[in-house]
Amino acid sequence: xxxxxxxxxxxxxxxxxxxxxxxxxxxxxxxxxxxxxxxxxxxxxxxxxxxxxxxxxxxxxxxxxxxxxxxxxxxxxxxxxxxxxxxxxxxxx
Numbered sequence: 001x002x003x004x005x006x007x008x009x010x011x012x013x014x015x016x017x018x019x020x021x022x023x024x025x026x027x028x029x030x031x032x033x034x035x036x037x038x039x040x041x042x043x044x045x046x047x048x049x050x051x052x053x054x055x056x057x058x059x060x061x062x063x064x065x066x067x068x069x070x071x072x073x074x075x076x077x078x079x080x081x082x083x084x085x086x087x088x089x090x091x092x093x
Contacts (some may be wrong), residue, residue, distance in 0.1 A: 003042035006034045011079075014063055019081075026090050028080045032058070039080045049083035057081075 011027040021026040030039050036054040043051050059073030084090070 001034065001038070003021070003045045006031050006038055006042040007046055008077075010090060010092060013061065017092075020027060020089075020092075024084045024088070025083070026082050028082055029079045029091065030080045032076065032078045039082070043082050047090050048066075049088040049090065051082055052085055053083040055081040055083075 002041050008029040008031065011029060013027070016027045019027070030037070030042075030044065034042075036056055039056065040051045040054050043049065043054075057079050059077050061076050064074055066072070070080045
């Protein structure tokens with residue numbers, strides 16, 4: 001897998017922007033098959049930053065029902081909390 005397949009997007013939320021300002025951490029949506037080493041290398045390659053630590057967790061998709069009795073489910077995804085070296089930033093524009 002290349003870096004664009006591993007890192008799907010950077011989550012922009014109120015909690016995430018606070019973490020970015022205070023702790024220099026960013027939340028990234030990663031491919032479910034990727035491990036911490038692959039995520040670290042992909043973030044460093046895509047954003048030209050130094051990654052100190054990567055914490056990951058699997059998020060189960062919410063159950064959905066849209067105007068029908070048959071229930072559906074949003075897909076599962078992997079969340080990665082990436083801590084950067086002091087002074088490095090990811091531009092979220």
